[in-house]
Amino acid sequence: MTQPIIHPIDVILHKRDGLVLNDAEIQAFIRAIVERTAENQLVTDAQIASFLMAVFQRGLNPQELATLTQAMRYSGDTFDAAPLHTFTIDKHSTGGVGDKTSLLIAPTLAAAGLAHLTPAGVPGICVPMISGRSLGHTGGTLDKLETIPGFNTQLNLTQLAGTLRKCGAALIGQTPRIVPADRTLYALRDHTGTVESPFLITASIMSKKLAESLNALVLDVKVGSGAFMPTYEQSKFLAQLMVQTGESSGTRTVALLTSMDQPLGRFSGNWVEVWECIDIMQGQRHAMSHDLIEISNILSGWMLHLAGRTTTPEEGATLADQILQSGEAYKAWLKIIAAQGGDTSIFQNPSAFHKPKASRILKAETSGYLASMDCKQVGWAVQRLGAGRAKPGDPVSAHAGIEMHAKLGDKLEAGQPLATLFSEDPALLDEPEHMLRETLEITAAPPALQPLIHEIVTKN
Ligand code: URA
Secondary structure: OOOOOOOHHHHHHHHHOOOOOOHHHHHHHHHHHHHOOOOOOOOOHHHHHHHHHHHHHHOOOHHHHHHHHHHHHOOOEOOOOHHHOOEEEEEEEOOOOOOOHHHHHHHHHHHHHHHOEOOOOOEOEEEEEEEOOOEOOEOOHHHHHOOOOOOOOOOOHHHHHHHHHHHOEEEEEOOOOEOHHHHHHHHHHHHHOOOOOHHHHHHHHHHHHHOOOOOEEEEEEEEOOOOOOOOHHHHHHHHHHHHHHHHHOOOEEEEEEEEOOOOOOOEEEOHHHHHHHHHHHOOOOOHHHHHHHHHHHHHHHHHHHHOOOOOOHHHHHHHHHHHHHHOHHHHHHHHHHHHOOOOHHHHHOHHHHOOOOEEEEEEOOOOEEEEEOOHHHHHHHHHHHHHOOOOOOOOOOOOOEEEEOOOOOOEEOOOOEEEEEEEOOHHHOHHHHHHHHHHOEEEOOOOOOOOOEEEEEOOO
């Protein structure tokens, strides 16, 4: 029996009018996006934009969301981890300022995997980490990694499998063939005011993560002034949608709602963030890095627990800290970086590799407590220094960034350094300095502090 033809206009009208889309309608719409050519516009940009706005307005029920995510996931190439016979797991963060946990978590899990090889000699845990670039006020793991001379983030899926076999983790960028539907949808969302839909965000993020062929996924969903979603409730709703979507496709999924009220750790930028992680993996724990270490260990702890290495996530966090402190994570890091062509000699003296052309220290104007900041504004200051990009494709500076000298709640004397700004261009220092001065608030009384981890969302 021939299948009835599904026209994009009917899918749009159904969603616009609040009807529930069936699987065939959603699948046909996504297929039309990836199969269209210049000569044969199976669906036009205008129609895709209308569909996005209809979803933005009407939302999706769990079945529609699961089907959209799966249709996007299989819109191009997917990684097949089955031949590795290992436990695949990844972490995804909704993005933040100074958020470099991936650079600690991937080698920590790789070290745990390398410590228990399968009978076929493959690490017992593998992390096929496909990361993104900085955009807006948030940093991107790929931009940080690409400050390492020679490091290649553009591996194909065969090379990804080879690196996992050898190292237990690989840190790569999305290829044009992975989830191509998301490229089209995301580009149009950017132009049509439909980025902030929790349903579209879930389908976008989860389709790419599920294309990695994961047994489990830990999500770090940010809340607070530097978070992508504007309110706690919206962050929590997003976390619930992502957990539900991951679980419904057979991937154990857990989301942690974590604070993004101030930059995570000591540095925000590109090379400076790699440097901070090398220090930690080499056993140096700067006082400003404590929140970064804590949150990385908690996320790694959940991953080790889901991978069956520990009975509880708390035991997992303790094991993660041991792996970091013992130098095993650093060994795994060197192996991953070398396997992807990176020059590991620069890690012997990472501070010597930090060569900004200009820097400026911002000092506290009054004595008191660092009480609040708009973390998004701090992220934009990092971007304006040259570390981030205003639009996709812009180049980023390796050495631009900010070093924070105080955390929220710290007591400061007037004249004490608050932050150091770095840039490759002295002319780029003024505006970020002004932005930081405006947003870093010092008060006479100590502020009430937020916990680092707010809530954990699981399928239950
Ligand atoms: N990151 C993504 O990959 N997609 C979104 O929609 C938002 C953040």
